Amino acid sequence: MVAMNLPKVYEPKEYETDIYDLWEKSGTFEPNSAHKAYTIVMPPPNANANLHIGYALTAALEDIPTRYHRMLGERTLLLPGADHAGFETQAVYEKQLAKKGKSRFDFSREELYSQLYDFVATNRHNFESQFRKLGISCDWTRFTFTLDDKIVTRAYKTFKQLWEDGLVYRGERLVNFCTFHGTAFADIEVEYKEAKTSLWYIRYPLTDGSGEVIVATTRPETMLGDTGVAVHPDDKRYTQYIGRTVRLPLTGREVPIIADAFVDTSFGTGAVKLTPAHDQNDYDAAERHSLPKISIINHEGKLTDEVPESYRGLTVVEAREAVVHDLEKGGHLEKTEDLTHNVGHCYKCGTVIEPLLREQWFVDMQPLAKPAIAALKANKITFYPAAKREQLIGYLENLRDWNISRQIAWGIPIPAFQNVDQPDDWIFDDRVDQEIIEIDGKTYHRDPDVFDTWFSSSSWPYATLGIDSPDFKHHYPLSLMETGGEILYPWVSRMIMLGLYVTGDIPFQEVYIHGYVMAADGAKMSKSIGNVVDPMPVIEQYGSDALRMGIVAGRSPAVNRGYDPRRVEEARNFCNKLWNIARYIEDRLGDSYTHAPEARPKTTAEHWILTKLQHITEVMGGHLDSYRFSEAYDTLYHFVWDDVADWYIEASKSEKGSGVLGHVLEGVLKLAHPFAPFVTETIWQTLAWTGDTILAVQSWPQPTKADAKQAQAFEEIKAIVTEVRGLVHSLELDKPTLYYTDAPFIATNSALITRLTNIARTREVSDGNGLHLTSTTYQCWLDVDAGVAVAHVERLETQKAEQQSLVAQYEKRLSNDSYVRQAPKQIVEQTRQRLAEAKTMIERLQAEQQRFTSLAE
């Protein structure tokens, strides 16, 4: 026997790095085919962070179709990228600054930006090397960072185009303002804490003197800026007041009572005071009802000139005391209750966040949304799962204008300048490295804000390719956008809208929404709970392929699922199975084997396995074309393990080695490659007959010729073998002999059957004796002692009962006229066939039962 060239157990870490180097250095991942393109542009992960296990899933979901399409011969591109991750990165960096006793407010924006750039550049290497370990077949020569020039310039151009089309405007909106730091924060920067406070009930007298409405509030001082009172439209207590007005105490302003469904009738009195300039809800209500917005708190947290003189310049806290005191004095305070509720605080200094009106840049969304809705309704983009399309349409139909201004340093500056003498005079200019510019003797100040990160990333599909480059011509629109459900609205929707706006075409043809990898118990993974799984040690222990398959197995799009290490172990075993299949076949074929383009099957097993290979190739193709990764993996797994290893290879042991073994091995490696790229490529590289070729660019298995009759004959052998195994085991037979009469087929396949069943031998006799096989029409018996009679009869009885219940079911179905009339013919025919089969089976079982009973007596 030839010594095995490969070790018994596959050790992934001994090969993975070298294999990835081989791919990368040979340019395997760079698109160069002249055929149609298949393109994925990676949603850029945070360049600053370690990859969490969710990225093993993401990488798999992007890489499996990429490798599949590459093997189909398409011009395949998976373009990698990394995200500057605006606020998140800034927050991480600020923690480091804090350790040195500094804060972001100690630096100018330019200083901070440059420090952050260096900080991220250092961390990026780590992230890139981790991605390589996942085996992702992306083209690193096209790597793009979200702050690369081409992305930044694209953002300026898009902003300019929107500006020139009149789709951007300045508008006042509420922002979360820290009056200590003098800056606004994004929503996620606001830290909500429970606070004990009071709920004040204030009387608002009706202007006509006919009564009063009592409102409840936690912020009595804001009543100085009230411009309305809201009640629920269905609230009977207030129906009569709707449309009338009240006169505010202290200011004497007359404000309307309006009806709005946002009001919670069970809270307080069911009547809400509206302070549009200092509360988001009130702001929204004011927009709906065209109420004025009066700013009574300035950026320093002090009361403005919009309030009566005695309150001007007071802090919010001072104003609250004064207002409560005055209301009480005037008899306007009905009562006070204790209340605990959430209050937003600055996450840095703990100051209570004040919602304040501030000028922001807005994009008018309706002109952008309309073409997107039309494209979606025309089914131009396929969603996985399909339901996401409707959800997205619903979102777009209710889309509000988009605030693209952000008040942080780590981002792309907004290329707009304001005339210092004429606040309404804004101009577009991309000289953002300067704070002040002079044009025609006028002085302009740069907008200190940066773009919302989603603004620049909305152009990601074409900005990465470069609109004027050959890549754009080949690869746009992209084939697939693979991403998480949480950014369907903020990102996917905007890529579609801006893609249509800028390029006139949809940005991608398909969208795959992945679910999340949760902790084993289904909880969300989080650093603070400490249930985060790091993918790197998993790769170290089980291999990259095992992690990939283990995490893809049993997952559907957009469904969250716990991380199950058992699946990874299963996949590790599967890799080892592939490994050992290869070891066996290489050994059988020997060094002299050369690749033959056409397989020449001889035995039934060979015809059978080639038929299976062809069928499985088609099934897997169907699954992969529809992004059913889990099903494709399942199909592959059972083909390799059950068909190839357990039947075909076992069968090959009693037959002479032939080229079909090599052909099947190639097929298996190709089918498995998208799922297990490392182990399949490693094996490919060890094969003597593959030369210097690389598996990753081999073509997907081609149809092979095989004889259906011969294949069917092997099915017959399988049935006989399975029955014999069952009998031997359940009756505890000790290496029986299989007798047969008048069955050349059994004679021909004697060695095969003997080996697969591990019986003593087969022998032709003139007259049968013993247990008669029921699974085959051939006349076969197992020789047994009379002692097993009872057990055997019982076994037959059980089998008969099963068949009889089937017969009953089928007969009932067929006796139903409507069924026979209305069900598709093939279904009815199938039932008839099954009924006939079951009946035949019963006859055989019965005959055997009678015969054996009499024999045993």
Place this chain on the structure above:
RNA sequence: GGGUGAUUAGCUCAGUUGGCUAGAGCAUCUCGUUUACACCGAGAGGGUCGGGGGUUCGAGUCCCUCAUCACCCACCA
């Protein structure tokens, strides 16, 4: 409060357009060391598909409803 998803074997989950005698991996039980692999092979047990209604010849699959769980969004005046 709004939205989305889930509920199938002991555990984790598949099950594409309704046609199913409901599957897999792990776990369990029995046997086995036949030289590719014990990260293995052979055999077996285990489920009224969350409850209730409905549509249909036919429902795990579609509709309604209830229950439980999870996530997202909003809100806490």
